[in-house]
Amino acid sequence: MPDEGWPADQELLRRHVAGDAEAFGELFRRHRDRLWAVALRTLCDPEEAADALQDAMVSAFRRAGDFRGESAVTTWLHRIVVNAALDRLRRRAARPALSAGDEQAFEALVAQDGDPARTSDTRLDVNAALRLLPPQQRAALVVVDMLGFSVADAAAILDTSPGTVKSRCARARARLLPHLAHLQGNRSDSQSVSPAQGGDT
Amino acid sequence: MTHLDTDVLAEFRAGLITGRRGARITAHLAGCDRCTALDDQLAGVSVLLASVPAPAMPDSVARRLDTVLASEVASRDDAERARGDRAAESPAPRRPGGNRGFRLLTLRVLAPAAAVVVLAAGGYGLSRLVGPGGQVTASSSAGSAARAAAGSAESSGHAYAPAAGPPAKGAVSRPQRITPRTIVVVTGHANLSRAGLAQQVDAALHAPASGTTQAPDQLRGCVLRLAGGHPLQRVESVRFEGRPATLVVARTGADDTAWIAAQDCSATNPHVLAVTSLLSGISGP
Numbered sequence: 115m116p117d118e119g120w121p122a123d124q125e126l127l128r129r130h131v132a133g134d135a136e137a138f139g140e141l142f143r144r145h146r147d148r149l150w151a152v153a154l155r156t157l158c159d160p161e162e163a164a165d166a167l168q169d170a171m172v173s174a175f176r177r178a179g180d181f182r183g184e185s186a187v188t189t190w191l192h193r194i195v196v197n198a199a200l201d202r203l204r205r206r207a208a209r210p211a212l213s214a215g216d217e218q219a220f221e222a223l224v225a226q227d228g229d230p231a232r233t234s235d236t237r238l239d240v241n242a243a244l245r246l247l248p249p250q251q252r253a254a255l256v257v258v259d260m261l262g263f264s265v266a267d268a269a270a271i272l273d274t275s276p277g278t279v280k281s282r283c284a285r286a287r288a289r290l291l292p293h294l295a296h297l298q299g300n301r302s303d304s305q306s307v308s309p310a311q312g313g314d315t
Numbered sequence: 316m317t318h319l320d321t322d323v324l325a326e327f328r329a330g331l332i333t334g335r336r337g338a339r340i341t342a343h344l345a346g347c348d349r350c351t352a353l354d355d356q357l358a359g360v361s362v363l364l365a366s367v368p369a370p371a372m373p374d375s376v377a378r379r380l381d382t383v384l385a386s387e388v389a390s391r392d393d394a395e396r397a398r399g400d401r402a403a404e405s406p407a408p409r410r411p412g413g414n415r416g417f418r419l420l421t422l423r424v425l426a427p428a429a430a431v432v433v434l435a436a437g438g439y440g441l442s443r444l445v446g447p448g449g450q451v452t453a454s455s456s457a458g459s460a461a462r463a464a465a466g467s468a469e470s471s472g473h474a475y476a477p478a479a480g481p482p483a484k485g486a487v488s489r490p491q492r493i494t495p496r497t498i499v500v501v502t503g504h505a506n507l508s509r510a511g512l513a514q515q516v517d518a519a520l521h522a523p524a525s526g527t528t529q530a531p532d533q534l535r536g537c538v539l540r541l542a543g544g545h546p547l548q549r550v551e552s553v554r555f556e557g558r559p560a561t562l563v564v565a566r567t568g569a570d571d572t573a574w575i576a577a578q579d580c581s582a583t584n585p586h587v588l589a590v591t592s593l594l595s596g597i598s599g600p
Contacts, residue, residue, distance in 0.1 A: 136570055138388075139384050147370075164379065167380065175387050240367050260364045288325040298363060
């Protein structure tokens with residue numbers, strides 16, 4: 115029985131294109147939690163995230179032959195998911211903010227992992243804070259800070275330049291700081307220093 | 316120099332401010348506790364975000380994606396087979412990728428060799444083939460073709476598994492075409508769980524069974540939907556994570572696929588609790 119991670123992603127994709135009925139499923143299952151995370155955090159709505167992930171999965175299944183190996187398979191998969199999520203955000207742009215029902219469902223979903231209370235609390239706050247960001251900034255921050263992709267890979271995923279990724283992440287972090295500073299209390303001895311918001315540049 | 320703005324510090328940290336301006340910021344940070352604290356907090360944002368574990372995909376979403384994927388796989392196999400038939404019948408060049416599925420409907424109906432493929436539609440129209448009373452409806456030419464093919468192509472009997480006792484080595488590997496008439500369910504005793512499912516299924520397939528029953532209409536619809544026309548290898552009652560479920564194994568290509576169908580699975584509700592592929596050697600000799 116092969117270990118997880120073998121065969122390599124690219125090999126699984128090659129087998130899929132060659133007609134192997136199981137290869138894509140194995141590849142997708144291997145990455146699906148991370149793909150779910152990026153969809154959920156970008157969309158902040160579990161229903162929409164599930165729809166986007168389904169669209170992305172079908173798209174990747176059908177377009178696997180287009181993969182040219184310029185990036186890692188996982189980068190390619192994330193790119194398709196992020197595109198599907200941002201497409202949905204564009205389509206619902208006219209729609210007002212989430213309803214209370216959506217929010218509860220989201221928090222229930224996010225909280226259901228059964229992690230220790232502190233982590234759970236943190237995540238609720240982080241997720242609430244993420245909603246404050248414009249979608250492009252949110253997607254960049256999720257991919258770089260939460261999923262740990264390099265700026266170069268994030269640029270490939272987000273279909274933009276590394277400079278733009280850095281800029282979006284920087285603005286997003288600055289925007290989130292006042293909302294997340296209290297969560298850093300037990301990380302260091304720094305008390306809640308109020309950010310120098312009023313100063314000049 | 317006045318204190319640093321959060322945005323400026325964030326850009327500086329991201330490497331977007333260099334040169335003389337960057338040097339000024341570095342110098343200011345060296346002598347300003349307030350801005351150093353702010354800088355620490357900005358670094359803390361990334362640390363905090365990185366510390367949040369990725370939410371696991373909910374089971375409901377995983378099931379839904381598994382079902383959609385199974386349907387995609389079945390559609391593609393269907394397309395490949397029909398394309399193969401077309402290639403055999405005519406020397407027309409094969410169309411690379413892309414639109415290969417669009418002419419299938421005609422082929423399914425017209426080509427006798429592909430008639431069984433109608434049942435392999437992986438969810439498309441299957442509920443029409445299996446009527447509410449469990450009878451195959453002959454309301455479409457596709458349905459008739461499928462029934463005719465199922466009746467004539469069958470030489471390996473109606474049962475999908477040995478009636479009792481441990482299956483002989485290799486017995487489960489004999490491909491058996493779906494007929495819409497009866498599906499035999501082996502009464503099994505396995506209690507399966509998600510981790511290492513493939514090995515557990517392997518063990519279950521080689522464990523003694525205590526009898527068989529005939530699948531009720533709902534289960535038959537479920538099995539036909541999941542197998543998507545692929546040769547059924549085994550249908551067995553099991554428990555999955557403590558709940559009653561049905562193990563469905565079909566030869567879906569070089570390897571077999573095993574689905575764990577929930578109790579409410581039917582032709583119109585392909586509720587799958589888990590799915591795994593069985594590597595060669597499980598059903599092979």
